[in-house]
Amino acid sequence: MKKNILLLICTLGFFFSACSVKNSNDLYNLNAKEWYDQIIKDLKDKDLEKADTHYNGMASEHISDPLLETVLIILAQAHIDEEEYQLANFYLDEYNKKFGTSQNIDYIHYLKIKAKFDAFSQPNRNQALMLESQKEIDNFLKKYPYTEFKPLVQTMLTKFNLAVFYLDDTIKDLYKRLDKKQSYEIYKDRIEHSEFFNKSIIKPELPWYRSIFESF
Incomplete structure (x- = not known):
């Protein structure tokens, strides 16, 4: 009986945890265009913090996709516009590492x-x-x-x-x-x-x- 109650508690805990993750708008397993569209939406919503988070997701799933090159410049400029120059430099450094050429x-x-x-x-x-x-x-x-x-x-x-x-x-x-x-x-x-x-x-x-x- 105790084992059944414990199993039920663990099952409910997992269920609510899954719901929490789902409701927090965490994204994963998107193609590059879907990530790009989400980041543009974040910027239109003036939510730079979400845009930064979604960039991390895109960069981890699509290491050198051509759309990532555009996103890096867009995010750098967005942070410059908000006078967040350290973050702007971070994105410019990332661009240089991934796509810098002569x-x-x-x-x-x-x-x-x-x-x-x-x-x-x-x-x-x-x-x-x-x-x-x-x-x-x-x-x-x-x-x-x-x-x-x-x-x-x-x-x-x-x-x-x-x-x-x-x-x-x-x-x-x-x-x-x-x-x-x-x-x-x-x-x-x-x-x-x-x-x-x-x-x-x-x-x-x-x-x-x-x-x-x-x-x-």
Whole structure:
């Protein structure tokens, strides 16, 4: 009798567990087109988390299907649009591993630089990001001197350089007010050797509600 009751409990447990899995919209054993359609639906529903989950399912069942190539670019762009740049870079790295060729490698690197550029949307922030991006763009231009994306990347570099110039100028003024003469002279010299020194350039302005907290 006890064995029968135990068997019944286990059977019911398995039944409810199966129902739970079914109701959680977990998907498996879909063809590549079905996975693709599901991910597009997730994006239309503005559910990036589900789209990421369904990408994992698609990638595990269809390792190098041509539709996976399209999905990786779509998801990278979707995360860029949501300012989720680390996840965007993850998908771009995945694309590079699975589908990178000599014909498209510069495009993938360009998208990674663009993700960093889009992440830098406000002055006086992300100094490390600016310096890292400057170095990455320099390397990109050396590695792909004839890329069609060269003008776009050069424009990004100019904007990063200008942002660094104004940040250095702000730090210089801070050291001056704090009477840190040695540090002040270092930044003063750096500014005077900048390509933007004594140029007529409109300084970026912070909204009043941010300048209260971000001014040095």
